[in-house]
Amino acid sequence: MTPDPQLAARIEALERSRSSRPAPGPSTGRRRRHAARKSRIAALFLSIVTTGSLSVAFFFMEAGAQSQAAFAALPEPITPGRATSVVVPPVDAARSSRGAGPGRGESLTATPVRVEAFNGRRVDTRFGPLQVQVQVRAGTGELVDVAVVAFPDGDPTSRRINARSLPRLRSEALAAQSSRIDTISGATYTSRGYEASLQSAIDAVRAAGRQGGVAL
Amino acid sequence: MTDLWWFLSRATGIVATILAVAALAWGFFFSSRNTGTRLRPAWWLDLHNWLGGLALVFTAAHLLTVLVDRGSGIGVIQILVPNTAPARTWPMTWGVIATYLFAVVVFTSWPRRRFTKPVWRVLHLTSVVGVVLAGLHAYQAGSDARLLATRIGLLVATAVGTYALGLRLFGSRRRAASR
Numbered sequence: 381m382t383p384d385p386q387l388a389a390r391i392e393a394l395e396r397s398r399s400s401r402p403a404p405g406p407s408t409g410r411r412r413r414h415a416a417r418k419s420r421i422a423a424l425f426l427s428i429v430t431t432g433s434l435s436v437a438f439f440f441m442e443a444g445a446q447s448q449a450a451f452a453a454l455p456e457p458i459t460p461g462r463a464t465s466v467v468v469p470p471v472d473a474a475r476s477s478r479g480a481g482p483g484r485g486e487s488l489t490a491t492p493v494r495v496e497a498f499n500g501r502r503v504d505t506r507f508g509p510l511q512v513q514v515q516v517r518a519g520t521g522e523l524v525d526v527a528v529v530a531f532p533d534g535d536p537t538s539r540r541i542n543a544r545s546l547p548r549l550r551s552e553a554l555a556a557q558s559s560r561i562d563t564i565s566g567a568t569y570t571s572r573g574y575e576a577s578l579q580s581a582i583d584a585v586r587a588a589g590r591q592g593g594v595a596l
Numbered sequence: 597m598t599d600l601w602w603f604l605s606r607a608t609g610i611v612a613t614i615l616a617v618a619a620l621a622w623g624f625f626f627s628s629r630n631t632g633t634r635l636r637p638a639w640w641l642d643l644h645n646w647l648g649g650l651a652l653v654f655t656a657a658h659l660l661t662v663l664v665d666r667g668s669g670i671g672v673i674q675i676l677v678p679n680t681a682p683a684r685t686w687p688m689t690w691g692v693i694a695t696y697l698f699a700v701v702v703f704t705s706w707p708r709r710r711f712t713k714p715v716w717r718v719l720h721l722t723s724v725v726g727v728v729l730a731g732l733h734a735y736q737a738g739s740d741a742r743l744l745a746t747r748i749g750l751l752v753a754t755a756v757g758t759y760a761l762g763l764r765l766f767g768s769r770r771r772a773a774s775r
Binding site for chain 2: 414415416419420423424427430431432433434435436438439442
């Protein structure tokens, strides 16, 4: 059978073009040029930066979640101006009557206490407003608890600082039964605002004639 | 900074998912000839290859950080063998399978000429399953799955992937019809 001369010519041309084409891959001895070299670098850079940024964001998010747990441990403010029954934890109940931890023979069970609430002044600190509420035992005026009505919580740093400082300031106020509390390092503005608002709340207690147990 | 590895594992997982979706989209844009005129097709192919490799690298980093993170409760066995995770077993299984599929796609891309075109195409298209499983893994097992930002991100990734896949499917049909 005679081969088609046209087909034979085409095959020959194809083979010639194949043999003249350089072999692909590293055997050429030259580095392959990347068409998207700059975009490759940009993608790598963006990926690393995004990983770093997300890790930092997660750090602050977790700090915020821990803050929420700390805030949840603080007492809720109640409606001021009328006597309300609240359950005071045993240690706080003992502190509120003695200014220290529970003594021998003191009840360690949570007891309902009839309290009245007095809001302090809203103090504008550098990072936002801060306002506390004192809850005093109805009749005696003894400081039972200090709730926080407002505090700077607009940014993660403030939330973290306040989560650490507000429970400590509350403990100090209950132990001292007054607004004479130490400034917490790293929370100076919060401490000052807390102290000022607490003092104005105690003034309100005094004005209402219920200063009995509060050291004024 | 005891949670550093946890934060890094979450971050690398998210970045790996984004890179995988981007590689998929780039591949579909390239294969559907929907690359415009401003950039050469070679640019799209090169970046597609790079994004795929980078997705695998970040997946490896994700696995490594999960291993190092003591709180994860995940060991070598759980990373290598599907359905062995003590908690969130199925979501973890999706992640393990997705990792294997990414590895298959990337490692068969280099010796592409050793495979016949249909075989290579099937191997390469398993990346679609891999990306879907990775998204499912992120949605069901991710520590940030409940965040609105994560859900929006996954929704956007799904939209981009679906758009690119649609472009590829309908574009090739249209080309076949016009021939």
